[in-house]
Amino acid sequence: MAFLEYHVSEKSFICGGLLVHEDFVLTAAHCWGSSINVTLRDHNIYQQERTQQVIPVRRAIPHPRYDHNKWVNAIMLLQLRRKAYLTAAVSPIRLPWRRELVKPGMVCSVAGWGHLGMNNPVAERLQEVDLEVQRDEECISRYKDYNTTTQICRETKKEEGSFFGDSGGPLV
Template identity: 35%
Template sequence: MTKSFIFFSMLYLSGVSGVNIIDGTVAVPHSRPYIAFLIITKERQLEMCGGFLIYPNVILTAAHCKGKAITVILGAHYHSKNEKSQQRIPVQKMITHEAYNDMTLENDIMILKLQFNATITKEVKTIRLPSEDDHFGPGTTCLVAGWGLTSFPGNSSNVLREVGTCYVSEDWPFVFQGDSGGPLVCPGRNNIPTAVGIVSYMNRENCEDSHGSDMYVNVPAYLKWIKSKIGVSCSG
């Protein structure tokens, strides 16, 4: 059976807490053009999540980021500023996995269909999904980026931050809250950036807890599901 989660443990030198980027670095502006900032309307409040563009009209994110309405911001570096590169697109349809469990966060994956296609520019691009030709073994250098907390406790970041991770090793960076739904990106075939995971949740008491683990939705396990919902081939 294909595993639905990828597990991480803490990396001391630099961490992710995006569900947030703790001790990460500011990303080179627009160097991660697939990253999406989601503004989620709940019953009584607004929340934020991350996501990533896989087709001009399709965003992939975590199911627990669902709300009454979602607006997607693409092409952002400072999400709170009105940058010329930004594209704001309302979500037309939210498709959560049929077996999603909001208690255990099992099958924590959601497809967002946009009201209209994003315009592909140098600041807004899609990211490749994995294929059978991709192999991500121990020591593979991966990356997580987002606008989550920069310290614990603390405020979220207005600017996109990122941190490198080491795939399937004893030491992993960690995530917290705020950038759920963002991608875990690893070099795929021909070193093309590939969305291998989706930030789901952190299983630790706080950012100093080195015994907890972080969980990312294992994207390869859901390729057939994604294809069935959007009606096209998903792997690059």
């Protein structure tokens, strides 16, 4: 899990991400600013931890067909200025094979440091929740812009889930 802090017009924002190679982090394409720092192995964002590594980003590589108006292809790689030091606490996540599909009924985990609700601050500690994947029809009937080719429908009965600041984080 990677914690991203980036700046836009002198304001600071946060996102999540995943270390996918020793010098690359995968995140959401809108998690971009004038400077981006990635913190690896950061359980509590307000405390210095001996296992954490803070690495600035060399360059951001958004999907070539990213459309920020429609949130299409909203994925981005961040090349780090240096390789992460791989330890028991910091290692790349294994990405799924092409044919590995997420199907209705599967339980997936979502994690991040985002806001804990409307008008609430960001989480100090990494939060995680399990959510069940639903059939696409559940979300087609609820959301007019739901896209079955690029989105995954998750249960909506739970109050828990991802929120502002969790963008770019994992669904595993």
